[in-house]
Amino acid sequence: MPAATLPTLTPKDFASDQDVRWCPGCGDYSILAQMKKVCASLGIPREKFVFISGIGCSSRFPYYMNTYGFHTIHGRAPTFATGLKVARPDLLVWVITGDGDGLSIGGNHLLHALRRNVDIKIVLFNNEIYGLTKGQYSPTSRLGTRTKSSPLGSIENPIRPITIALAAEATFVARTIDVDVNHLTETLRRAAFHKGSAFVEVYQNCKVFNDGVFEYTTDKEVKSENVLYLEQGKPLIFGKNRDKGIRLNGLEPEVVELGKGVSVDDLIIHDEKAAEPTLAFVLSRMYHPQFPEPVGVFRAIERPTFEDLLNRQVEDAIKAKGRGKLEELFQSEDIWVVEEAEANGPAALD
Amino acid sequence: MSATAEAMTKASLSKQRHIEERPEVVVRFAGDSGDGMQLAGTQFSNASAVFGNDISTLPDFPAEIRAPAGSLAGVSGYQIHFSSYDIYTPGDRVNALVAMNPAALKTNIKDLEEGGILIVNSDAFTTSDLQKAGYKTNPLEDGSLKKYRLVAVPITKLNREALSDLKLSPREVDRCRNFFVLGLVYWLYERPLEPTLRWIKEKFARNPAVMEANIRALKAGYSYGETLEELPVQYRVPKAKIAPGRYRKITGNEATALGLVTAGQLAGKTLVYCSYPITPASDILHTLAEMRRYGVVTIQAEDEIAAIGAAIGASFGGALGVTGTSGPGVCLKSEAINLAVMAELPVVIIDVQRAGPSTGMPTKTEQADLLQALFGRNGESPVVVLAPASPAECFTLIIEAIRLAVSYMTPVFFMSDGYLANSAEPWPIPKVEELPKIEIKHPTEPNEDGQFMPYKRDHRLVRPWALPGTPGLEHRIGGLEKEDVTGNVSYDPLNHEHMVRTRAQKVANIADEIPPLSVLGPETGDLLVISWGSTYGAIVAAVERAQRKGLSVACAQLRYLNPMPKNTGEVLRRYKRVLVPELNLGHLRLLLQGRYLVECVGLNKVQGRPFLVSEIEEKIHQLLQV
DSSP: OOGGGSOOOOGGGGBOSSOOOSOTTOTHHHHHHHHHHHHHHSOOOGGGEEEEEOSSSGGGGGGGBSSEEEEOOTTOHHHHHHHHHHHOTTSEEEEEEEHHIIIIITHHHHHHHHHHTOSEEEEEEEOSSBTTTTSBOOTTSOTTOOBTTBTTOOOSOOOOHHHHHHHTTOSEEEEEETTOHHHHHHHHHHHHHOSSOEEEEEEOOOTTTSTTTTHHHHOTTTHHHHEEEOOTTSBOEESTTSOEEEEEETTEEEEEESSSSOOGGGBOBOOTTOSSOHHHHHHHTOOTTTSOEEEEEEEEOOOOOHHHHHHHHHHHHHHHHOSOOHHHHHTSSOEEEEOGGGOOOOOOOO | OOOOHHHHHSOEEOSSSEEEEOSEEEEEEEEETTSOHHHHHHHHHHHHHHHTOEEEEEEEOOSSSSOOTTOGGGEEEEEEEEESSOOOSSOSSEEEEEESSHHHHHHHGGGEEEEEEEEEEGGGOOHHHHHHTTOSSOTTTSSTTTTSEEEEEOHHHHHHHHTTTSOOOHHHHHTTHHHHHHHHHHHHTTOOSHHHHHHHHHHTTTOHHHHHHHHHHHHHHHHHHHTOSSOOEEEEOOOOOOOSEEEEEEEHHHHHHHHHHHHHHHHTOOEEEEEOOOTTTHHHHHHHHTOGGGTEEEEEOSSHHHHHHHHHHHHHTTSEEEEEEOHHHHHHHHHHHHHHHHHTOOEEEEEEEOBOSTTOBTTSOOOTTHHHHHHOSSSSOOOEEEOOSSTTHHHHHHHHHHHHHHHHTOEEEEEEEHHHHHOEEEEEOOOGGGSOOOOOOOOOSOSBTTBOOTBOOOTTSOOOOOOTTOTTOOOEEESSOBOTBTOOBOOOHHHHHHHHHHHHHHHHGGGGTSOOOOEESOSSEEEEEEEEGGGHHHHHHHHHHHHHTTOOEEEEEESEEESOOTTHHHHHHTEEEEEEEESSSSHHHHHHHHHHOOOOEEEEOOSSSOOOHHHHHHHHHHHTTO
């Protein structure tokens, strides 16, 4: 459909008639609002959007979008999205998941959707807690997190969503923050336009069970010291006065202060298009409080998508040998013909 | 030659050699898994089918790819039943056994009939191979095989002599031994060599030396037959009475794959087959993976759950989503199957059953997943369950599975098993233009006052299959209970009960359009033998024998296990007794007794092997006190 004939869509057009039932103050509200804004801005007809989710607070998301939607089962949303995208490459398929859904019960599927580079957009709401089951620690909860199921503190080492996505050979990997509205919008837009699997981690506050876990990245007083905005081709600089940077010392990153013998030229220059994800991986391992935590696009490279390769095999096979006809398929093995006259053997006896 | 019943019962003598006519013969090739017995068996069955016999085959191979050479665990076998009349099974007793080594002899000899022909490769009966098979003395010499017509042939030596002038390694030469023995068995049963010669020429077109070696081995084996003093006889099995038409040999897995491709074309839809490799279902994936130019897409998923997830996702998008697996995979797919029940999306689940529980015996057959298919999920979860009765029937019934799935927006189970999957029989090649189209309608307009109601149903209680991408029909589906008509999430108690009953009734409504249960034999009588799935062949054969003995017995085959044909209860009540033979401990029996309050007797076998005809026959005799 030529763009000129598209109706102008507004965020309101993407709101379903269902009451939103997240807790007051939940970070999900902001993500929902920005998502509607982004969808309205893409120049894609509403019926082409499909939101697929698993189970958890975040996975209620499709019910609130006036698009096609599928609220599936715990952890498996990427599998449904894969089948849908293979069958219907014309659709823009979003997967909404959380840290429990995407990294615990569904960790396997996340890996494989990313490595296959299925053209789906996976948004992982990371609140470092199980919300819908009322507050147990999740695979991203920090060591020592006290919850109902870890009253003495979690003894499990957390995994980092970005690190996992990079290890799974994802072609687009980004992080953003629920209340950083402009950054969130821009990151979702970039994910939407990426051809291939896009993975976006959103730091999302759970008001009820894990309130303030990302406060160091959202509190106006301290956030500029704790957040590093990644920009393509720019040096890694942060701080209220933009006087600090990240330098590579051997294989380790280190925080340096600009000026005292350190210049901008000494800093890491961000390259989201780097063929190797080595530096992106280094960035993914920078944690508060030792480091500012990077947000933005860690990696954005091009690789053929799963469904394109698959459908190309179909086209190539047809091109090479013609579209398959059932008649020839049935007769591809040794066949024999029983003539009318022959069909008169003896009856069974025993 | 067109044989008559009279001719068949009399042995005919010729001056040169003695030829006996037989109505049917069962041959089994057994050897080490590296001996090429599956190939020999396949070639023999092709030759027999092309000759014009009815055939039924049963491969039996170990779960290990290559167990230690010469070990009992490494024995691989292939049984062929070929005949001059309709047969339904690979045969109970073996008339001629080929044993390529002591281990093959040890594991197979018990199935050879008394007086049966036993061809062994005497060169393989070395001290070490005898030891590996657990023989203390050489059975070829200790008199323990007296009951059989032993034909000890130094196959290794003879084969080497026949190929001595070819420039091949000793290993390559020895690999032709299966063709030598195949040639010998071809001689014994007057099989035509042409189909196999043709196959060898095609297969080894790029390797003339190996081609020549195999051809020569086959012919050498054949000629050797003429010189055999132990076997001054040949057997002739006349052509079978088969309906005119074009035929090919087909296994259950092949028929299933071809049926799926056909269903895709009959529906005008892309078939998306998603599977995780599992024995004995993997061959369906392999076959379909080669069918890209038929518009078939295959996805080898990361696990069983992903496989059905992708299949359901494809169906949501308007393709034909199908997943194939075996019992352990069904366990993993249960939650996703329930999602398709709740969301009311079409998906077909192929369960090629194998011996369980757990990993069980992966290459051995069983029918113990029926209750799992029907009930193995949380909540009230109605699904359609179909079961093919024979390898060739997999073709028509998988098409029916697809048709019901898309027509009723429901998951459909297709219950094959390891025996059906790997057994072969002649398949009358259908005429494409005679296959009925699968009609599918996707709505393009709102269905209620300018709005789209995704759970507004037709008279059969089926909801519309609206596809993403259709303007104005945007809607959300999922695993939470839905409000009737609108599909919005609802926890209303009465709505839930209404929806549970509606989903059940929708599946039950399928009984309105399926064929009634028919019986083979008298419409009323002393005994009805009722069955489902792959036991059909043995049961029909046994019941026909019993009928010829004048017994009042009929049989009926349930191809629709849910819903069952409407007249099932009525049919059961027309007989004094009901026998339910199953390769499990009584799944169908439980269902029939529970639903129809008719007392049923079970005949249950869980040995990883199909029923013998004689086992069914004995039970019939026992029940009728013959």
